[in-house]
Amino acid sequence: MRRAESVPLAGPFTRIYDPGEGLPDAWYINDHSLIRDYSGSWHLFGITHREPAAPEDERVFAHATAPELHGPWTRRPPCLTADPDYGETHLWAPHVIAHEGVYLMVYAGGGYEPDSAAINLAYSTDLVEWTRRGDGPLFRDGYEARDPMLLWVDDRWVLYYCATEDPAGGHHVVAYRTSVDLEHWSGRRIAFRSDRAGTVGGDTESPFVVRHGRHFYLFVGPCGAYADTEDGYTCTAVYRSDSAYRFTPADIVSRIPAHAAEVVHAEGRSWITHAGWGQGGVHLARLNWSAGLSV
Template sequence: MQRKRLTVAALAAAFLLLAPSTATAADYPAPQPVTGDTVIHDPTMIRLRDGSYVAYSTHGRLEARVSKDRKHWERAAADAFAEPPAWWYEYNDTADPWAPEITYRAGRYWLYYAVSSWGSNHSAIGLATSASGRPGTWTDHGKVFASERGDAWNAIDPYVVEDGGRLWMAFGSYWTGIRMIKLDRRTGLADPSDTTVRHLATRPDLPYAVEAPTLVKHGAYWYLFNSYDACCSGLTATYKIKVGRSTNIEGPYTDSSGKAMLEGGGDLVLATHGRYIGPGGQSVMRDRGRDVLVHHYYDGQDEGTPKLGLNTLTWEGGWPVVS
């Protein structure tokens, strides 16, 4: 999603049709206090086996920040990668990766990420693994899945989850919205025996401004969180997070009124409030028995600089609420 903050003026003009959230400061709680280097975009976070935390994000070679307590953050001495894999240049002239997602499975850490360029769906999602999950320790395994200009989807913003022994990757940005494919559990790459590209969410209106899927299992339901509207324009960002749910990971997903997410449905989870403008680019981390919504927002008291946002998710009446 870093592609969007490269052309702020153009983006703001292009998305004037997208109405900003009408939420006020009283509607949502402030993010949890964090200090140190918290300037970040599209964050993914995990608690490592030694109890410390690492967050990876868009830009650089996947920027890395570390923390002992999830409160004070320092920029790591290295990014995820020391050098960009050669195949990145096929999709981005500057080898600038976006929107990583970190998981732990089968005794190692798995880092999915995207490489693309602004306004194009000539895009690819890559995979790297590490025994420790720490910056500078990742081995790249190449492309997981790619999209081309003739496709109806955009292979960026990956999110990977397991369900009943099956491994899935949701992805998507604009074009026709959120898609999902099955992965091979052994390799973590696209499953060659199942090439179906499932459709989870979209909008009925151009430019189909929905992206950055996150899938969370709670109780009997799978919950699909997406970011909607205009990212990456600082003080004029209209980003917001919405959610729907389904008893089947493959959908259909609906909101609390029963409206399908394939028809533009979705309950608002978090939107602009006070100084916290355009929250989105989210992931969800399970930490010490609680779900934590990890996102960025644009700081209205710091010229729209993107900052790290952390909010605990509670569950009320079967739906997530930020707290």
Template sequence: MAKWITVVTAIVLSLVLSVSAFAAPGQSSKGNAPAEGKIQMQGDIGDFVPDEVDDPAHDPAIIRDGNQYIVFSTGILRDTEDPGGIYIRTADKSMANPWESVGEIPAPEWVKEYNPEHLWAPQVVKAQGTFYLYYAVSAFGTNNSAIGVASSKTPADPDSWEDHGPVITSSSGEVDYNAIDPHVFKDNGQWWITFGSHFSGIKLQQLSSMTEAEGEVHTLANRPGVEHNPIEAPTIYEKNGYYYLFTSWDQCCQFLDSTYKIAVGRADNVEGPYYDQDGVPLAEGGGTILLESEGNQVGPGGQDVFFDKGRDYLIHHYYDGDADGVIRMQIRQLVWENDWPQLTE
């Protein structure tokens, strides 16, 4: 009998240990444990070597499809006859695992009327089993711009995307805003798009479908009194009953001379008004700085916020001070203190 009990005990213990291995606290059965802190990025995270390597990581946006993480970014800078399409890279099971560049989504023919040299600032969402990619089309420094949209069932495949043309357009003399830097999100069953860069600031509009916008254009944030109104790249993220508006401030795209930084405010309603941590309205220049240049990471911005495995993350680009300003991407865990986002190391 004692021998039989010992055998049964051993079997039960073995089963318990087996289950624990698959369901350890903080670990998903679909992949690795959630990444923590400032992730040590590996693999193809952005690089440039003239005539050899062009691996663009500007304005990264991230999704997860099953066990695969996918980052979309601004395309390779080429010319107006052959603009660089939105770029894709992937990592399996964990954002801390090595990233691998996949290539670019071909730029559709219609974008050439806006004279872009590449497509910018993508964002991807999933609706009813289909992924939708939103991207910016413009010539640098103008508001003759458009936000385009494409769809796919297999988002990591660059050739799978079907383009649907522009969702929002802007042009000098017709509107005072700039239709670039889209961010799309769902709130209480309604899809919204926020966008904007310089000119008259950050805007918000409803989507009547995943390929059409309609209704009033709301202003969410502005920096009056600051030359060129340097605010762009909006991201709205709902957490604990608040809506957080993340934006990028100041000078982008100047490599190691960039002064880009990430600011945040929050609201009780998606349409605002948004306030910073000191109570200053974002529409009047408010904004609490979340991240600015530190160490070798110069000019962080072009951010996206991402929920995964019970945690919140910020992804952004930066200019690498240890590599002559090469553009790379970084992912960091977001934590919350008194309902305000903080970064961890």
């Protein structure tokens, strides 16, 4: 008998952090990253700005801390500010990992030409003070290459990010590059090619890849044909593959009502986040790995 494969499905979402709480105006968190530090405390980093959405004016990264994943969360001073002398025109989509006793943050620093946008790297020993890589961006790509995330696969690092098939436009893709030392990177390759084409936006934003069982799962959005609908913004598509380097539109197994979703492991369970413009902060739901198909 053929074994049923796992399908990720989200439970109810609960807001865990409101960046505007106690302030005179509402604020948002968009693409973000959650990490537990070496002492056991949780940290949240993310795109932030006063509502309404102003992506070209997103120039600082929010920072908040909590003793537990569900909170209570405390707002901290911004951890990084766009540096024009480094070529940064904005700060988008931080992804933070712990590696060999320090913390690394990959993020989109923008640039003055959308077909040559920078993916940058910063280091920290305490998740408070950050130092940019001295040699400049890790690499540049387009169109407005952004939303990087790091995953260790087999014997190398894989850095996934949102781009277009050609740096000047074309089909939206999840591109990736590989490295063994986080400094020297391969040329770009394509992990996923959408049926949709264009420049800004598209349905390959916020790529996040996790391994569960014998498969890899790509979380990405807004959801394809739903991207232009009222609720398409809060829709993450999930694709399942036996390879970390190859996903196709036919591999879709689930849709989750979330934007800029990140998968977090805590308390022996999987959780999924939701945030974005007009969403009132960061929300969290249990991620259940069910057998079957739900698209």
